[in-house]
Amino acid sequence: xxxxxxxxxxxxxxxxxxxxxxxxxxxxxxxxxxxxxxxxxxxxxxxxxxxxxxxxxxxxxxxxxxxxxxxxxxxxxxxxxxxxxxxxxxxxxxxxxxxxxxxxxxxxxx
Amino acid sequence: xxxxxxxxxxxxxxxxxxxxxxxxxxxxxxxxxxxxxxxxxxxxxxxxxxxxxxxxxxxxxxxxxxxxxxxxxxxxxxxxxxxxxxxxxxxxxxxxxxxxxxxxxxxxxxxxxxx
Numbered sequence: 001x002x003x004x005x006x007x008x009x010x011x012x013x014x015x016x017x018x019x020x021x022x023x024x025x026x027x028x029x030x031x032x033x034x035x036x037x038x039x040x041x042x043x044x045x046x047x048x049x050x051x052x053x054x055x056x057x058x059x060x061x062x063x064x065x066x067x068x069x070x071x072x073x074x075x076x077x078x079x080x081x082x083x084x085x086x087x088x089x090x091x092x093x094x095x096x097x098x099x100x101x102x103x104x105x106x107x108x109x110x
Numbered sequence: 111x112x113x114x115x116x117x118x119x120x121x122x123x124x125x126x127x128x129x130x131x132x133x134x135x136x137x138x139x140x141x142x143x144x145x146x147x148x149x150x151x152x153x154x155x156x157x158x159x160x161x162x163x164x165x166x167x168x169x170x171x172x173x174x175x176x177x178x179x180x181x182x183x184x185x186x187x188x189x190x191x192x193x194x195x196x197x198x199x200x201x202x203x204x205x206x207x208x209x210x211x212x213x214x215x216x217x218x219x220x221x222x223x224x225x
Contacts, residue, residue: 031210032209032210032211036216041218042218043114043200043216043217043218043219044200044202044214044216045216046213046214046215049213051210051211089153093209093210094210095208095209095210096158096165096166096207096209097143097155097158097166097168097209098143098145098153098155098202098209098214099155100145100152100153100154101152102152103152103153
């Protein structure tokens with residue numbers, strides 16, 4: 001079946017530090033992969049996506065590359081800001097729904 | 111363009127009662143899907159509606175049901191509430207039904223507490 005595993009949090013970083021949040025998936029076929037972000041008190045927002053192997057999604061300084069050989073879609077950012085503090089969800093879609101990981105809370109301190 | 115709206119934002123019910131949650135999609139969006147978010151189970155897909163038809167359903171008991179109206183607004187209903195139904199219920203809308211290519215826009219959620 002389809003599933004997503006992402007690293008447990010919280011991840012605590014100082015401002016301007018490098019961020020990696022690991023995400024691996026199990027899927028039949030070739031799903032699209034997503035990162036969503038949930039700020040406190042708000043709904044989910046799409047951060048970036050990739051629809052096929054070797055695609056790189058990017059937005060707001062965040063990047064993730066669809067790696068079919070390692071079934072991974074790790075989220076990275078070169079220099080985090082306090083405003084990046086949120087919960088990040090990795091997700092996949094086999095087309096008919098979104099399947100989410102458990103979420104990783106990121107806390108960035110000045 | 112107004113985003114996805116959900117009402118009410120907060121709800122407190124007691125065990126055995128039933129509840130109805132409402133979701134108004136972004137104008138022009140015809141697909142509405144619902145998710146349950148809990149600390150223990152994370153985000154889980156409940157069902158999706160498109161053009162008033164349920165297209166897909168997650169692994170939830172029959173106490174969870176939904177419908178979609180001709181204006182694409184959707185409601186979900188939970189009957190015979192249990193303590194474990196306490197959760198944040200999120201609604202998402204999109205233009206089409208292929209989740210791979212149609213961005214899902216999420217509402218702020220309805221926080222349901224069952225006492």
